[in-house]
Amino acid sequence: MMELPVVGQxxxxxSSSGCGSNSDQLSHLPENIRDKVKDHPCYSEEAHHHYAxxxxxxxxxxxxxxxxxxxxxxxxxxxxxxxxxxxxxxxxAVKKVMAVAANIPQMTVLGIAGPGDPLxxxxxxxxxxxxxxxxxxxxxxxxxxxGLSLPDQVEELCKHNxxxxxxxxxxxxxxxxxxxxxxxxxxxxxxxxxxxxxxLIEQQQKGLEMLTERGILVKVNSVMIPGxxxxxLEEVSKVVKAKGAFLHNVMPLIAxxxxxxxxxxxxxxxxxxxxLQTLQDKCAGDMNMMRHCRQCRADAVGMLGEDRGDEFTxxxxxxxxxxxxxxxxxxxxxQASIEATRDAQKNNTGESFIALSSIGVRKKETRPVLxxxxxxxGGVINQHFGHAKxxxxxxxxxxxxxxxxxxxxxxxxxGGDTCGDAETTLQKIIRTLDGCEAVLCSxxxxxxxxxxxxxGIQPNGEHAMEPIEQAVAAVYAEMIENGVLDTPKExxxxxxxx
Amino acid sequence: xxxxxxxxxxxCWACEPLCPSQAIYEARPHFLIDAKKCTECDGxxxxxxxxxxxxxxxxxxxxxxxxxxxxxSLTGIPPEAMERxxxxxxxx
Numbered sequence: 167m168m169e170l171p172v173v174g175q176x177x178x179x180x181s182s183s184g185c186g187s188n189s190d191q192l193s194h195l196p197e198n199i200r201d202k203v204k205d206h207p208c209y210s211e212e213a214h215h216h217y218a219x220x221x222x223x224x225x226x227x228x229x230x231x232x233x234x235x236x237x238x239x240x241x242x243x244x245x246x247x248x249x250x251x252x253x254x255x256x257x258x259a260v261k262k263v264m265a266v267a268a269n270i271p272q273m274t275v276l277g278i279a280g281p282g283d284p285l286x287x288x289x290x291x292x293x294x295x296x297x298x299x300x301x302x303x304x305x306x307x308x309x310x311x312x313g314l315s316l317p318d319q320v321e322e323l324c325k326h327n328x329x330x331x332x333x334x335x336x337x338x339x340x341x342x343x344x345x346x347x348x349x350x351x352x353x354x355x356x357x358x359x360x361x362x363x364x365x366l367i368e369q370q371q372k373g374l375e376m377l378t379e380r381g382i383l384v385k386v387n388s389v390m391i392p393g394x395x396x397x398x399l400e401e402v403s404k405v406v407k408a409k410g411a412f413l414h415n416v417m418p419l420i421a422x423x424x425x426x427x428x429x430x431x432x433x434x435x436x437x438x439x440x441x442l443q444t445l446q447d448k449c450a451g452d453m454n455m456m457r458h459c460r461q462c463r464a465d466a467v468g469m470l471g472e473d474r475g476d477e478f479t480x481x482x483x484x485x486x487x488x489x490x491x492x493x494x495x496x497x498x499x500x501q502a503s504i505e506a507t508r509d510a511q512k513n514n515t516g517e518s519f520i521a522l523s524s525i526g527v528r529k530k531e532t533r534p535v536l537x538x539x540x541x542x543x544g545g546v547i548n549q550h551f552g553h554a555k556x557x558x559x560x561x562x563x564x565x566x567x568x569x570x571x572x573x574x575x576x577x578x579x580x581g582g583d584t585c586g587d588a589e590t591t592l593q594k595i596i597r598t599l600d601g602c603e604a605v606l607c608s609x610x611x612x613x614x615x616x617x618x619x620x621x622g623i624q625p626n627g628e629h630a631m632e633p634i635e636q637a638v639a640a641v642y643a644e645m646i647e648n649g650v651l652d653t654p655k656e657x658x659x660x661x662x663x664x
Numbered sequence: 665x666x667x668x669x670x671x672x673x674x675x676c677w678a679c680e681p682l683c684p685s686q687a688i689y690e691a692r693p694h695f696l697i698d699a700k701k702c703t704e705c706d707g708x709x710x711x712x713x714x715x716x717x718x719x720x721x722x723x724x725x726x727x728x729x730x731x732x733x734x735x736x737s738l739t740g741i742p743p744e745a746m747e748r749x750x751x752x753x754x755x756x
Contacts, residue, residue, distance in 0.1 A: 226675070226677050227676050227677045227678035227717075228676070229678070229717070231739070233739075233740070237676060238672075282676060282678070287677070348739065354682075354716070355711050423749040428739050428740055
């Protein structure tokens, strides 16, 4: 079997960053595919630093039940899939998209992802797409689905300007499926257990094949549920790759009792950062992996990891006076300037890596180091430590710098004191950064500096406004020089939680 | 002989297009079933359609006022486990 080169692994005998080539996880794909995804923040790790997306919540109905979902949920403080504040009609959704695209020139992508299943609401979903294809032809359209009714909708999907579809596939074995999906609605009946899971799996696989045959790009999302499908997902990765999926996104289960989901109430835990990364690395041997997914709400607006939905509620959108033609021109100009910046950064990254190798310590085996980055986007270190709501995690090793994932500071909930957590924000951040040995930000206050140092995480504000990979490589080189890496990583967990 | 939708309905629209009698309609604060039109799908389907797709336990009552989908029947969460979890959250 032909092996795909993978994120951060050797590409043609030299490291991804080391040759000055694009270190994006999609760089090995054929050019026609790369062209389709290079501006898509959800598909291209590199693009997500620069471009924005939005979801419109036009699809409330669902045809299956998942154990990680609670259909009652509607909360302004929650940030996770399936949650929304306001359901829209197709007409309202189109208005909202036009308003957002006029105000956020980085916007390239509109997705429909719920809060139910978009293809279980075909009229609403396709009416939204039909109007947008006409009114905002520069916006890419995409849709994500559980796959149950996908085979029936493929022809209709092909009529619209949709070149990306995401299917959530958590298993290819009905035994595993029965532990994730309590029921599906199929042929006018509710079908429970293994039998329902088997039909769902068959429909997902059939839909995947039909889409790839028609040249539509398919990304597969999987939720990693420890003890349920964690080991099985390696198999899922192989199967979906063989059927033509171009990207696999393994996401951690989000389960808290207060979400009211089966997994939350029954005490099913999610994976640790380490377990998730280990599984992603295992799957990467066979499949192109995605590591920058933010598991956003079905009505999220803005750059990945940010949500500007509050600025674009329907009552505000109705008040906006927008020149659509001018807005489209502004987007085109803005995005051309982003491309110029990206090109410049790529060149820069290549040069910086040569600087690392020229230090001459590469022959010595040094252990890899995880570093956390505070950034608001643009691919540079440009955020104050105290303002960061999430950190990007990079791994530096003697051969390359690779993106590992992101970690949210206020996991899933931004509610106030009522949430009853006595842990201070800083303690929470330190716990979130467990395993990292440095944190790179534009600035940082005295108090967090001291506490981070005590926890074994070296704060660093010396690389403000520098491209991330270049800065990470430089800090790693410094650590080698200072002998920091001659000793194994200390375990500071006790001090951190004290 | 008719079903009724009550206040725990989350307005997800799943049932509305399935009703063979067009008895279900959008209303505030939640969807409603026109009791005069509802046939419980008799003659059209082996199973009542709204009851078969509704994701919310207790949101649809049958003709004698009992939950067509009782607690635990859809989510698989045993009612005692749900009670325990809610009590634990309250006591925090």
